[in-house]
Amino acid sequence: xxxxxxxxxVRGLLGRRRAVLLVLLPVVLLALAGLVRWxxxxxxxxxxxxxxxxxxxxxxPLMCLLIGTGVIGTEIDDGSIVYLLxxxxxxxxxxxxxxxxxWGAAVVFAVLPLVAxxxxxxxxxxxxxxAFAAAGALAALAYTAIFVALSVVTxxxxxxxxxxxxxxxxxxxxxxxxxxxxxxxxxxxxxxxxILGDQAAAWNVxxxxxxxxxxxLLAVAMxxxxxxxxxxxxxLRLTTAD
Amino acid sequence: MPGTEPVPGPPEPAAPGAPALAGAPARADxxxxxxxxxxxxxxxxxxxxxxxxxxxxxxxGVFGLGRPARSKVMPWALxxxxxxxxxxIALSILLTHSTExxxxxxxxxxxxxxxxxxxxxxxxxxxxxxxxxxxxxxxYLSRPMRRxxxxxxxxxxxxxxxxxxxxxxxxxxxxxALLAKLSVGxxxxxxxxxxxxxxxxxxxxxxxxxxxxxxxxxRGLGVAAIVxxxxxxxxxxxxxxxxxxxxxxxxxxxxxPALNPFSLVDGIAVRLLGVAPTDNxxxxxxxxxxxxxxAVAIVTVGASLAxxxxxxxxxxxx
Numbered sequence: 001x002x003x004x005x006x007x008x009x010v011r012g013l014l015g016r017r018r019a020v021l022l023v024l025l026p027v028v029l030l031a032l033a034g035l036v037r038w039x040x041x042x043x044x045x046x047x048x049x050x051x052x053x054x055x056x057x058x059x060x061p062l063m064c065l066l067i068g069t070g071v072i073g074t075e076i077d078d079g080s081i082v083y084l085l086x087x088x089x090x091x092x093x094x095x096x097x098x099x100x101x102x103w104g105a106a107v108v109f110a111v112l113p114l115v116a117x118x119x120x121x122x123x124x125x126x127x128x129x130x131a132f133a134a135a136g137a138l139a140a141l142a143y144t145a146i147f148v149a150l151s152v153v154t155x156x157x158x159x160x161x162x163x164x165x166x167x168x169x170x171x172x173x174x175x176x177x178x179x180x181x182x183x184x185x186x187x188x189x190x191x192x193x194x195i196l197g198d199q200a201a202a203w204n205v206x207x208x209x210x211x212x213x214x215x216x217l218l219a220v221a222m223x224x225x226x227x228x229x230x231x232x233x234x235x236l237r238l239t240t241a242d
Numbered sequence: 243m244p245g246t247e248p249v250p251g252p253p254e255p256a257a258p259g260a261p262a263l264a265g266a267p268a269r270a271d272x273x274x275x276x277x278x279x280x281x282x283x284x285x286x287x288x289x290x291x292x293x294x295x296x297x298x299x300x301x302x303g304v305f306g307l308g309r310p311a312r313s314k315v316m317p318w319a320l321x322x323x324x325x326x327x328x329x330x331i332a333l334s335i336l337l338t339h340s341t342e343x344x345x346x347x348x349x350x351x352x353x354x355x356x357x358x359x360x361x362x363x364x365x366x367x368x369x370x371x372x373x374x375x376x377x378x379x380x381x382y383l384s385r386p387m388r389r390x391x392x393x394x395x396x397x398x399x400x401x402x403x404x405x406x407x408x409x410x411x412x413x414x415x416x417x418x419a420l421l422a423k424l425s426v427g428x429x430x431x432x433x434x435x436x437x438x439x440x441x442x443x444x445x446x447x448x449x450x451x452x453x454x455x456x457x458x459x460x461r462g463l464g465v466a467a468i469v470x471x472x473x474x475x476x477x478x479x480x481x482x483x484x485x486x487x488x489x490x491x492x493x494x495x496x497x498x499p500a501l502n503p504f505s506l507v508d509g510i511a512v513r514l515l516g517v518a519p520t521d522n523x524x525x526x527x528x529x530x531x532x533x534x535x536x537a538v539a540i541v542t543v544g545a546s547l548a549x550x551x552x553x554x555x556x557x558x559x560x
Contacts, residue, residue, distance in 0.1 A: 017457075017458060017463060017467075018463055018466075021466075021467060021470060025470065025474060028474065028478065032478060032481055032482075035481075035482070035485050036481070036485060038485075039485040039486075039488045039489050040485075040488060046488075050481065054477050054478075054481060058473060058474070058477045059474070059477075062469075062470050062473065062474065065466065065470075066466050066470065069462055069466060070463075073462050074460055074462055074463065077460065077461060077462050078460070151462075155312075155462075156315070156316045156364075157462075158363075158462060158465045158466050158469065159316055159320075159360050159363070159364055159465065159469075162356070162360060162469055163356075163360065166356050166473070167323075167356050167357070
C-alpha cells in the first residue's frame with residue numbers, strides 16, 4: 001500500500017459534492033431510526049425490519065457504490081488516472097491502497113451508521129448490534145471490492161452495480177430461488193444468523209446459505225474482484241469522456 | 243429575459259469597418275455572419291430551429307443514436323429489461339386462462355421502479371453534464387437561443403424519451419393482453435390510463451433528475467446522486483408511512499406517498515382513474531387527495547424547471 005495514493009484517494013473521495021451525499025445519507029438513516037424508536041418504543045421486530053430491510057438491503061449497497069466508484073471511477077472518467085499510472089507504482093499497490101481507503105470509508109459511513117441505527121431503534125442487549133455489525137462489515141468488504149473492480153472494468157459501473165445489488169436478488173430471486181444463493185447480502189446475513197442463534201428465525205434474520213459456504217463465497221468474490229481490478233488496471237484503455 | 247435579447251456571442255473586437263453586427267436591424271434571429279469571405283443566401287432557420295435540433299439530438303442521444311456503440315449498450319439493455327416482463331405476463335395470462343393481467347397498466351412502472359430510475363439516471367447526466375463539464379455552454383448560448391430554451395429543450399427531450407420507453411412497455415402489455423383475447427374495450431381503457439400515468443411520471447422524473455444532473459458536472463457522480471436520491475426517497479417514504487400508520491396518524495400516512503415520485507403518480511392514477519393501487523398503498527380519499535397529489539406533481543415539475551432555468555442564467559461554467 002502506498003501512503004500518498006491513499007491520501008490522494010481520501011481527498012478525492014471526501015472533497016466536494018460526493019462528501020455531501022456520504023454524510024447526508026447516514027444522517028437520514030439515523031433520523032429514520034429515531035422515528036422508528038419513537039413510533040414503536042424500541043420494538044425489536046421493527047428495529048430488525050429497519051436494519052435488515054432498509055439499512056442492509058438498500059442503504060449499505062448504495063453507500064458502498066458511492067464509495068467504490070468514488071475512489072477510482074471518477075479518476076478514470078476524467079482521465080486523470082494516467083498521472084497516477086505513469087508513476088512507478090505497481091498497479092497492485094494502487095488497487096490495494098484505493099481498496100483500503102474504500103473499506104475505511106465504508107466502515108465509517110455505512111457500517112457504523114448501520115450499528116447506530118440498530119442501537120437507536122431498539123436492541124436486545126447488544127446482540128442485534130453485533131449481529132448487524134458483522135453482517136454489515138462483511139457485506140461492505142465484498143460490495144466495495146466488487147464495485148471498485150466494476151468501475152475499473154466498465155464506465156457503467158454505477159448502473160451495473162445497482163442492477164446487481166438491488167434487482168438481482170429482490171426481483172430475480174423471487175422467481176429463481178437459486179439466484180438468492182449468489183447474493184452478497186445473503187452471505188453477510190449468514191453471519192448475523194449465526195450470531196443471533198436460535199432467535200434468528202423469530203426475528204426473520206435468515207439467510208439462504210449456511211455460514212461456511214457464505215464465508216467461502218465472500219472470500220472468493222472478494223479475491224476475484226481484486227484480481228480482476230488489478231489485471232484490468234494493468235491493461236487499462238482510456239477512452240474519451242463521452 | 244426579454245424576447246429580443248441580443249445574441250450574447252463571444253466578445254467581438256469592435257474593429258472599425260467590420261460589418262455592424264449588433265446594430266443590424268431585424269437580423270437578430272440568425273448568426274450566419276457575413277465576414278466577407280463567402281455569402282450565404284439560403285434559408286435562415288433561427289431560434290426555433292436551434293431548439294428543435296437540440297431537442298432531437300437529446301432524444302437521439304438518450305438512446306445512444308449517433309454515439310459510439312458502448313453508449314448504446316446501457317440504454318438498450320435497460321429498455322430490454324423493461325420489455326421482458328410484458329412478454330412473460332402475456333404468457334402467464336395464456337397459461338393460467340385468467341381474465342385480468344396479473345399486474346395492471348398503472349402498476350407496471352411502479353413494479354419496474356428500479357429499472358426506470360436507472361434509465362433516467364443514466365440519461366439525465368448525458369443530457370446536461372457533458373455540456374457543463376466540457377465548457378461548451380458558451381458556444382450554445384452564442385446561438386440565437388435563449389438560456390431558458392436550452393433548459394426547456396433538454397427537459398422536453400428527456401421527458402419525451404422516458405415517456406416513449408414507458409409507453410412502449412405499456413403498449414406491449416396491451417398487445418400481450420389482446421393476443422390472449424382479453425376484453426378489448428376494457429384493456430384499451432386500462433392502456434389509456436397507463437399511458438396517461440407514465441406521461442406524468444416521465445415529466446416528474448425528468449424534472450427531478452435533470453436538476454440533480456445540472457448541479458453535478460461529473461457524469462459518474464450525477465448518475466449515483468440521482469439513483470441514490472430516488473431510491474432512498476422511495477425507501478424512506480415507505481418507512482415513514484409505516485411509522486405514521488403505527489402511531490395512528492392515518493391521514494398523514496395517506497398523504498406521505500406524495501413525496502415519492504412513483505407513489506405520487508400512482509396516487510393520482512388511483513384517484514383519477516379509480517384503478518387499484520400498487521402494493522395496497524392507501525391514498526387520501528376523494529377530491530382533496532386528487533387535488534393535493536396533482537398539485538404536488540405540478541409544483542415538482544414547475545419548480546424543477548424554474549431551478550433549471552435559473553441554473554443556466556448564470557453563465558455556462560462548471
